[in-house]
Amino acid sequence: MRLFASLPSFFRDNYPSAERLGVPVARWRQSIYRTVFETNTPLGKTFERYLTLAILLSLCVVVVHSIPGTAEGWRGYLLRGLEWIFTLAFTAEYGLRLISVRKPWRYALSFYGIVDLLSIIPAYLAVFFPDAQFLAAIRALRLVRTFHIFPALHGFLSEYLMLARALQASARKIFVFLSVVAMIVLVMGTLIFVIEGPEHGFTSVPMGIYWAISTVTTVGYGDVTPATPMGRFFASVMMLLGWGIVAVPTGIVGAEISRNGTKARMKGVECDTCGENRHEDDARFCRRCGTRLQST
Structure with a gap:
């Protein structure tokens, strides 16, 4: 990232x-x-x-x-x-x-x-x-x-940089999240292959993984669909799981954008008394000790 x-x-x-x-x-x-x-x-x-x-x-x-x-x-x-x-x-x-x-x-x-x-x-x-x-x-x-x-278009550059910083800060969290999703679709794809079998279009484990990915991402192409009650139960679980999976990376990046936006509003004015150097743009007094800040 x-x-x-x-x-x-x-x-x-x-x-x-x-x-x-x-x-x-x-x-x-x-x-x-x-x-x-x-x-x-x-x-x-x-x-x-x-x-x-x-x-x-x-x-x-x-x-x-x-x-x-x-x-x-x-x-x-x-x-x-x-x-x-x-x-x-x-x-x-x-x-x-x-x-x-x-x-x-x-x-x-x-x-x-x-x-x-x-x-x-x-x-x-x-x-x-x-x-x-x-x-x-x-x-x-x-x-x-x-x-x-x-x-x-120069005014859009700061927003672009904010989004870039948020993606960079979220890189590890998103990687961990995607690794968990990969394990889920691998397990669910294998299970649906065992449950449905080739007679219902699930000719291999990769085909089951493909179905799991398209289902968990709420895409659902419909080219391969479960026909047995147990298979449809797994499909329902995957669909409900997909709603939560889509929301997770959005929340991760959104939190980083909010955090970076707060940091962007800080200015590096150092307090002469306690040394605190993170204050908001309109701050007149130190956020830690209350000493009046020197204007810059």
């Missing part, structure tokens, strides 16, 4: 910068660099906004193209044409990013460079493997730049 907590800093620390990539000497390359990399300039912000819009539209094209019936006739030609227009535009943008820096390989091997490359490869692979065009949905990863472009 540490991955959740490190994602925001990962995206921020690996964002392309002049120090990593090197600003070119030629003026025409500097002009391209300021447009495609620097999001703090008016031209750069405008470029990134249009780029974000193009990414969203290309994702819509990929999704619509997967709907049965839309890939036939003039709709199919239109969608394929739009997909190639977006692909060529993203290819040109990728090329501009490479030629506008002094260290193109450093950009190509960075997280953002790899994502940019992977977003255009599926369209070319589709020439040989038609279904590969749907892998273009990886372009959604390019939207991580949105946090750097749109100031309106």
Whole structure:
């Protein structure tokens, strides 16, 4: 779960910068660099906004193209044409990013460079493997730049970090919980295999475990169902157990979010008398000894 907590800093620390990539000497390359990399300039912000819009539209094209019936006739030609227009535009943008820096390989091997490359490869692979065009949905990863472009989204970062910290703090509890669930479905899956048997669709212990997982998670596909009274009794127990199982991780993460929210409201003002350094933002007196706190 540490991955959740490190994602925001990962995206921020690996964002392309002049120090990593090197600003070119030629003026025409500097002009391209300021447009495609620097999001703090008016031209750069405008470029990134249009780029974000193009990414969203290309994702819509990929999704619509997967709907049965839309890939036939003039709709199919239109969608394929739009997909190639977006692909060529993203290819040109990728090329501009490479030629506008002094260290193109450093950009190509960075997280953002790899994502940019992977977003255009599926369209070319589709020439040989038609279904590969749907892998273009990886372009959604390019939207991580949105946090750097749109100031309106900066306010969501603190909530994102709070959720990440809660998931990180809950990792061990959730692991223990899932291990208990795994033991339950293993036992119940084996029992239902013994009770029902192959004649009722439970052809093996793995099939019984599959049924136990789909039942305890309240999904219940219905492709395999108990037919005997004892099997239905076990199924009823599993369904009731599933309600409690779904609620447990929610409570664990919710408690951590509440705890982190309380910690976030604390400020590190140290009391001169007793040394207590955890006080609420609006606290004027020490929570331990009552001494008036020095304002910061």
